[in-house]
Amino acid sequence: xxxxxxxxxxxxxxxxxxxxxxxxxxxxxxxxxxxxxxxxxxxxxxxxxxxxxxxxxxxxxxxxxxxxxxxxxxxxxxxxxxxxxxxxxxxxxxxxxxxxxxxxxxxxxxxxxxxxxxxxxxxxxxxxxxxxxxxxxxxxxxxxxxxxxxxxxxxxxxxxxxxxxxxxxxxxxxxxxxxxxxxxxxxxxxxxxxxxxxxxxxxxxxxxxxxxxxxxxxxxxxxxxxxxxxxxxxxxxxxxxxxxxxxxxxxxxxxxxxxxxxxxxxxxxxxxxxxxxxxx
Amino acid sequence: xxxxxxxxxxxxxxxxxxxxxxxxxxxxxxxxxxxxxxxxxxxxxxxxxxxxxxxxxxxxxxxxxxxxxxxxxxxxxxxxxxxxxxxxxxxxxxxxxxxxxxxxxxxxxxxxxxxxxxxxxxxxxxxxxxxxxxxxxxxxxxxxxxxxxxxxxxxxxxxxxxxxxxxxxxxxxxxxxxxxxxxxxxxxxxxxxxxxxxxxxxxxxxxxxxxxxxxxxxxxxxxxxxx
Numbered sequence: 146x147x148x149x150x151x152x153x154x155x156x157x158x159x160x161x162x163x164x165x166x167x168x169x170x171x172x173x174x175x176x177x178x179x180x181x182x183x184x185x186x187x188x189x190x191x192x193x194x195x196x197x198x199x200x201x202x203x204x205x206x207x208x209x210x211x212x213x214x215x216x217x218x219x220x221x222x223x224x225x226x227x228x229x230x231x232x233x234x235x236x237x238x239x240x241x242x243x244x245x246x247x248x249x250x251x252x253x254x255x256x257x258x259x260x261x262x263x264x265x266x267x268x269x270x271x272x273x274x275x276x277x278x279x280x281x282x283x284x285x286x287x288x289x290x291x292x293x294x295x296x297x298x299x300x301x302x303x304x305x306x307x308x309x310x311x312x313x314x315x316x317x318x319x320x321x322x323x324x325x326x327x328x329x330x331x332x333x334x335x336x337x338x339x340x341x342x343x344x345x346x347x348x349x350x351x352x353x354x355x356x357x358x359x360x361x362x363x364x365x366x367x368x369x370x371x372x373x374x375x376x377x378x379x380x381x382x383x384x385x386x387x388x389x390x391x392x393x394x395x396x397x398x399x400x401x402x403x404x405x406x407x408x409x410x411x412x413x414x415x416x417x418x419x420x421x422x423x424x425x
Numbered sequence: 426x427x428x429x430x431x432x433x434x435x436x437x438x439x440x441x442x443x444x445x446x447x448x449x450x451x452x453x454x455x456x457x458x459x460x461x462x463x464x465x466x467x468x469x470x471x472x473x474x475x476x477x478x479x480x481x482x483x484x485x486x487x488x489x490x491x492x493x494x495x496x497x498x499x500x501x502x503x504x505x506x507x508x509x510x511x512x513x514x515x516x517x518x519x520x521x522x523x524x525x526x527x528x529x530x531x532x533x534x535x536x537x538x539x540x541x542x543x544x545x546x547x548x549x550x551x552x553x554x555x556x557x558x559x560x561x562x563x564x565x566x567x568x569x570x571x572x573x574x575x576x577x578x579x580x581x582x583x584x585x586x587x588x589x590x591x592x593x594x595x596x597x598x599x600x601x602x603x604x605x606x607x608x609x610x611x612x613x614x615x616x617x618x619x620x621x622x623x624x625x626x627x628x629x630x631x632x633x634x635x636x637x638x639x640x641x642x643x644x645x646x647x648x649x650x651x652x
Contacts, residue, residue, distance in 0.1 A: 157464070167631070167635055171639050213632045213636025214629060214636075273489070273490075331550060331551040331554045332554070335554025347625040350625045351621060387639075396627075
């Protein structure tokens, strides 16, 4: 067997092992216990603190590619809003499918909490224009949004009563895998001090913490772990909590594979007559 | 031949209740498996589905631009509401394409210049409202005598900040042993940060894999119980 063929098969075996371990923990039900971190607790408290006369903007800035992380985050947040009778608006300005995914989640959860579209929540849909749109939107929400996803003028919807400017928004929840939260911070928090919470993917988490540290975002949900922490706070076992054992098993498998790989690497270097290790 | 075998297995699976009956779930499952087939090796099925996705995304992008931007924001005000001045938006947009003509390319520079100025203005606002608060919050108390764990955090933060910033002193040679040592520590701390970022990336990618596996094993392959 040549070096290239061996490498080819070793890589595939590693992937197969990872998929098999993760798959087993997806099938087998294991009860996970979550420790709730301070940023997730602050996220939860920021939602709780929104007064009844204000609306929560759930900015669904994600699409199918990160559904595995942003989906459970959105679901936990919408569940919390329904439980606490908080009005909310689903909105998106980065990825067009985002508000559609948010709407699907809200419609699935609504019957359980006896909630109705238009009265308890509204969907503004996707709006193009980026930072310039956000600047204009803050000053005139009904004027810039116009109609909801079903073509109804938003001023006719009970959920939008009394909502005119950013002063009527109690919280902005940015759920996104992209670097769109700086736009909220620059043009909304920076000017109006409207509270922002940030639900990011695991990849983006290290970039989220400088904002949290500087109090520019009130709370952070970090990937699937953040969603599981939020579910713990809601005393509910949803998608995120169910997936955490598989996540932990996959991490343990990766650590083990790294250790095995390094032991083999050191052994192959120490072997008499061994040349440069592969990949060097 | 393999396609026929797949169809037979699929039909038998649906009839016996092993696979889902929903067509949408089947399409999603086939797409997922086709994309994951790259894990074995480059193949025709992966290529086909990759091109389908690219085509769909492009088509969807064009649809969104027409229905969300051009039609409601430009065409309707211009034609239906009689706001004639929106014609200047068309002129400005057309100026970008003058780059292809040597004689008219100055118009392109004009349009690009306007947008660069606008971006720079927004950038200045961004610096003040985004980065200045972060700078001010980097001044943390190192001694409060009330909450020791916060002090430890602040000391770690302070040491990391100074060490990493000293690593980025590239304007002069780092001969001073204090600066040199601090820069070396900064380099190590950066490595730790990169490790943390990579760990988070792995965590994120595994979450996406779990989502797909859960879909395949629980929704498509219903033998393991529907969600």
